[in-house]
Amino acid sequence: MKRVSILTFAVLLLLACTFSSFAAETATDIPNDEDTVMTTQDESSSASTSLIVYFSHTGNTFALAKHIQELTDAELFKIEPVIPYPEVYEECVSQARTELADEVFPQIAEHVEDIASYDIIYLGYPIWISTIPRPVATFLVEHDLEGKTIIPFCTYGGGGISNSVADIQALVPQAIVKDGFGVTGTRAMDAKDAVSEWLKNLTMDE
Numbered sequence: 001m002k003r004v005s006i007l008t009f010a011v012l013l014l015l016a017c018t019f020s021s022f023a024a025e026t027a028t029d030i031p032n033d034e035d036t037v038m039t040t041q042d043e044s045s046s047a048s049t050s051l052i053v054y055f056s057h058t059g060n061t062f063a064l065a066k067h068i069q070e071l072t073d074a075e076l077f078k079i080e081p082v083i084p085y086p087e088v089y090e091e092c093v094s095q096a097r098t099e100l101a102d103e104v105f106p107q108i109a110e111h112v113e114d115i116a117s118y119d120i121i122y123l124g125y126p127i128w129i130s131t132i133p134r135p136v137a138t139f140l141v142e143h144d145l146e147g148k149t150i151i152p153f154c155t156y157g158g159g160g161i162s163n164s165v166a167d168i169q170a171l172v173p174q175a176i177v178k179d180g181f182g183v184t185g186t187r188a189m190d191a192k193d194a195v196s197e198w199l200k201n202l203t204m205d206e
Contacts, residue, residue, distance in 0.1 A: 050074035051112065054124030055136050057085055057092070060155040060185035061124045067195040068122055068153065080109040081135045099134040105142075106135050112143060120149045123168065126185065127156035131167045140168065145175045151202065152180035153195075155188050178202070 052074045056062035062078075069076055083106065086092045099106065112118075125136045150172065152165055161182040169177040181198045183191045 049118055050120040050122065051077055051115075051118040052122040052124065053077045053079060053112070053139060054122075055079040055126070055133055055139075056124070057126060057133075058185070060188040061126050061153075063188040064153055064155060064183070064191060064195065065122075065124045067192045068124075068199070070192070071196055071199055072122075074120075074122065077110075077112055079135050079139050081138075082107040082109050093129075096128045096133060100129050100131065104134055105138040108135055108138050108142070111139075115143045115145070118148065120151065121145065122151045122153060124153045125164070127154055127159060127162055127164060127182070130159060130162040130164075132164045137167075137171055140171045145172045147174065147176075149176045149178065151178045154180060154182040155185040156182055157185065 050072060052065050052068050052072075054061050054065040054076070056065070056078070065076060068074065085095060098104075123136070125132050150168060152161070152168060154161055154164060156162070161180045165177060165180045169175075181195070183194060187194075
């Protein structure tokens with residue numbers, strides 16, 4: 001009886017170790033909010049040629065970025081200024097207006113180290129002072145985007161996509177910049193169907 005008990009214990013121990021190893025290998029950390037977005041690709045996943053780059057101050061543009069990620073399986077990269085913008089609306093607008101007038105390029109916290117591996121960049125931003133926020137301009141000039149296809153998407157208050165697409169093209173003249181997609185900030189959370197329709201009609205031809 002003692003031998004049987006020892007053998008049974010050994011088998012159970014082996015099964016427990018095997019299950020723990022399998023669970024560790026297959027577990028994934030799924031981001032569920034803006035602060036836990038993965039900015040690098042898992043080594044076990046297949047190579048992706050698309051990247052979703054976005055700047056979001058209130059979360060509206062992040063909502064659009066998540067819709068695109070769910071529909072394309074592209075990776076996400078968040079543009080974060082080293083010095084955050086003020087939370088008070090008037091102060092944020094004042095800073096954004098000054099940065100635009102002075103053509104400031106605010107320092108950003110992270111860069112895409114393997115930018116050369118991506119062919120398509122979905123670029124998301126809120127419309128600030130009728131154009132892209134200056135941290136987005138920093139991203140554009142500090143990465144080599146020659147020959148890449150940039151697909152803008154944005155949220156706005158009431159002025160539409162404004163001058164943003166032309167301003168992006170001016171900053172990266174060697175890139176292919178597509179017509180942009182935009183919705184009002186209040187619609188961003190519920191815009192997945194509109195994003196899906198836009199992606200279906202999007203052509204990658206030059």
